[in-house]
Amino acid sequence: MIDWQRIAQLRDEIGVEDFEEVIELFLAEVEETLGALQDAPEAELEAMFHLLKGCALNLGFQGFADACLRAELAARNGDFAKVDRSAVKQIYDASRHDFLADAPA
Known part of the structure; x- marks a missing residue:
């Protein structure tokens, strides 16, 4: 779920x-976007998931990036039934937990 080599x-x-400041900024930006995502119109979903995917890849949150990519592609194709916003949030929460528990000092 976490690409520890990318983090290193x-x-x-x-x-x-x-590093710590970058982590704080990343988490804040992702959490703000995830909060807005819950009520976002379908027309904005592709761009929002693209942003989240980029943030995730920069920090090594591979599982979260993969979930964002799937949602981004579904939104791009207009297949909004496959865009599971709460599942993406759950993957982020699990990734965040794992990262904070095992992040290098």
């Missing part, structure tokens, strides 16, 4: 000092 790479790229 990001930490090495930006430095340990800035």
Whole structure:
């Protein structure tokens, strides 16, 4: 669910000092978008899932990124019955929990 190699790479790229700030910004942006996602009109879903997918990939939340990609593609194809907003949120919550429990210091 978490790509720990990507997380280590990001930490090495930006430095340990800035890593925590990046994590806080990432979590805040994702949680804000997830909150807006629940009531978003169908016309906005593809772009929202695309944004979430990009954030997830940057930080190594692979399972969450995969769920966002599936939802993004379903929204793009107009197959809104396959866009499960609550399932995406649940995957994020599980990923966040795993990350915070095992994140490198």
